[in-house]
Each structure stands twice: as C-alpha cells, then as structure tokens.
Amino acid sequence: MSDTSSPDPVSTSIDEGVLVVRLDDGKVNVVSHRVIELLHAALDDAAASASSVAIIGREGKLSAGFDLTEMTAGIERTQALVGAGGRLLMRIYGHPQPVVLGVTGHALAAGALLTLACDTRIGGDGPAKIGLNETAIGMGLPHYAVELAQARITPAHLVRAAVQAEIYDAPGAVEAGYLDRVVPAADVASATIAEARRLGELPGRAYGHTKLALHQALIDRVVPRIDEDMRRMTAPTTSP
Numbered sequence: 001m002s003d004t005s006s007p008d009p010v011s012t013s014i015d016e017g018v019l020v021v022r023l024d025d026g027k028v029n030v031v032s033h034r035v036i037e038l039l040h041a042a043l044d045d046a047a048a049s050a051s052s053v054a055i056i057g058r059e060g061k062l063s064a065g066f067d068l069t070e071m072t073a074g075i076e077r078t079q080a081l082v083g084a085g086g087r088l089l090m091r092i093y094g095h096p097q098p099v100v101l102g103v104t105g106h107a108l109a110a111g112a113l114l115t116l117a118c119d120t121r122i123g124g125d126g127p128a129k130i131g132l133n134e135t136a137i138g139m140g141l142p143h144y145a146v147e148l149a150q151a152r153i154t155p156a157h158l159v160r161a162a163v164q165a166e167i168y169d170a171p172g173a174v175e176a177g178y179l180d181r182v183v184p185a186a187d188v189a190s191a192t193i194a195e196a197r198r199l200g201e202l203p204g205r206a207y208g209h210t211k212l213a214l215h216q217a218l219i220d221r222v223v224p225r226i227d228e229d230m231r232r233m234t235a236p237t238t239s240p
Contacts, residue, residue, distance in 0.1 A: 008034070008038060009023065009024060009025035009029070009032070009034065009035050009038070010022070010023055010035055010038035010039060010042065011024070012042050012045060014049060014050060015054075015193055015197075016197055017050055017051040017052065017197060017200050018050060018051070018052050018053070018054050018193055018196045018197050018200060019042060019045055019046040019049070019050035019052070019053050019054070020054045020056065020193060020196075021039070021042045021053060021054065021055045021056065022056050022057075022058075023035070023055065023056070023057050023058060023062070023063065024057075024058040025058075026058075028061055028063070028064035028106075029057055029058060029061050029062060029063040029064065029111070030063065030064055030065065030066065030067040030068065031063055031065060031066045031067060031081075031085055031110040031111070032066075032067040032070065032081075033067075033070070033080075033081060033084060036084050036085060036088045039055075039088055039092075040088060040091065043091060043092070043095055046095075046097055047095075047096075047097070050097070050200070051097060051098075051200035051201070051204060052097050052098040052099070052100065052196040052197065052199050052200030053095065053097055053098065053099045053100070053196060054100050054101075054102065054192045054193045054195075054196035055099065055100070055101050055102065055114075055118065055192075056101075056102035056104060056188070056189050056192055056193075057102060057103065057104035057105060057107075058104060058105075059104060059105070060104065060105035060106070060126070060127070061104065061105045061106050062101075062102075062103045062104055062105060062106065062107040062111045062114065062115075063106075063107060063108070063110060063111030063114060064106060064108050064109070064111060065108050065109030065110040065111055065133075066081055066082060066085060066109060066110045067081065071236055072236075075234070078233070078236075079230040079231070079233060080230075082142055082230060082233065083226050083227065083229075083230040085110055085113075086142060086144040086145075086222070086226050086229075087223070087226060089113055089114065089116075089117040089144060089148065090117075090144060090219050090222055090223050092114070092117040092118060093117045093148070093215055093218070093219060094211075094212060094215050094216065094219050096204070096207070096208025096209075096211060096212060097200070097204065097207070097208065098119050098120070098196055098199035098200055098202070098207060099117075099118045099119050099120075099196075100118065100119060100120045100121075100122065100192050100193075100195045100196040100199065101114060101115060101118035101120070101121045101122070101192065102122055102188045102189055102191070102192030103115060103121055103122065103123040103124070103128070103130065103170075103173075103178075103179060103188070104124055104185070104188050104189070105124065105126065105127070105128050106128055106129045106130070107128070107129075107130045107131075107178070108129060108130070108131060108132075108133050108167070109132065109133055109134060109137075111130075112130055112131050112132050112133075112178060113132070113145055113148060115130070115152075115173075115178045115179065116148040116149065116151070116152040116153070116177075116178065117148060119199070119211070120180050120195055120199070121178065121179045121180050122179070122180065122181055122182075122183060122188060122191050122192050122195060123170040123173060123174070123179040123181070123182045123183075123188070124170065124182065124183065124184065124185030124186075124187075124188040125170060125182050125183070125184055125185055126170075126185035127169075128169055128170045128173070129167045129168075129169075130167065130168045130169070130170070130172075130173040130178050130179070131161060131165065131166055131167040131168050131173075131176075131178070132145065132149065132161055132162055132165060133165045133167060134165065134236070135163060135164065135165040136165040137236040137237065138234075138236050138237030139233075139234065139236040139237070140233065140234065141162060142226075142229050142230070142233055143222060143225055143226075143229040144222045144226065144229070145162075146162065147218050147221065147222050148218075149161065149162040150162075151218055152177050152178075153176055153177040153178070154175070154176060154177045157175070157176040157177065160176075161176055161177075161178075170182045
C-alpha cells in the first residue's frame, strides 16, 4: 500500500504576481508522473492568476532526472514517462509568461533539460553537477532533448554536452549554456523570484508574442514526433 500521507513533491504560492513553484520530494527531486501533473497544474494557475513563474529546487538539488522506478520497470513505462516529460518541457518552453528557474544544485538528465526549457536560469555557487548524462547511462537522447540542446547549448559545447555526457559545475554551466548567471547559493531562491517579478512587469502580450515567435518552430517540429520518437527509444542500461 502506498503512503498517501506523503506531501506532494511540488508546492505553489503567489508572491507579488509571481507564481512560485517549489520542487521538493525530500530526496533528489525525481521527475515522476505526479511531478509532471503538478507542474502542468502550476502553469495553468500561473496563466490564471500570475504574471510570471519562478521554479525553484530544494537545497542542493534541482532534479536528478526521471524517476528510476519507472525508467527501470520496462520499456513501455520508460516511454510513457519520457514522453510525458517531453510534452511538459515543450509546454514550459512555449509558456507565454516569463519562466525563471532557480537551479539550487545538481541538475542531471531531465533536470538539465528543465534548464534548457526555461527562459532564465539562475544557479548557486555551491557544489553542483549539471548536464545531460544520458550517454553515460546507455540511453540515447530523445528528439525533444536534441532540439533543446541545439537551441540553448553554446556551439563549442554542444557535442561535449549532448553526445559525450560532460557534466559541469555552475560556472561551467554558464559557459555551456545551461545557466545564465550564478549567485551565492543562499540567494538562489530570492534572486529567482526577483527576476521573475522583474520580467513579469514587462508587457505580457508583447513578451508572449515574441517568445512564441522565437520558440514555436521548434515546438511544432518536436511535439508531433514525440510518440514516434518514444517507440524508437531504449531504456537506460546503467544507473546514473
């Protein structure tokens, strides 16, 4: 029997026009079907009652990636979770409001993909491992991950990051394109909310229009292919 008393791994609040989304499962912030469901709900709430979104990890960790209990439970469950994750990432990438990410520590695999999908990414100066480690665990990147990598990772780091599974610390992640800037670790949450509030003060219709003008072509290429891409993918062969 599952423990239904466990708190949800995603919580939300409104802070002066910013929908603040906190990821905290008490462990390594895996991306599960429940997390995906709650993040979709948070974007719905933001559209209805906020001007911008701030997503913030727990201390020392943004996310270690997709839930391994699903990823190691057979190819169909792997495909279902990775496909659902892709649809969420594409929704974040196309969300018309500013989406600012507080990278509070490690961000691997799906955690690193979240950095590529958000508008602005603020990391802390503490210990962090940030990167796409899929090749290292025997898993090819899905098409949506390749497209996000090409769009956000700097050309000099693209092969190293996407193909060769290079993992970066926070300053290296800025150079590679996973992060936009680094602040003291204790200030990540406040800096993320402040930046989301600043961006939320820009005219919302203009922000959304121009963001979608930049991102829509990638979304249109990726989303129709997710199901087909999942049928071709394989599960990881080793643990991270």
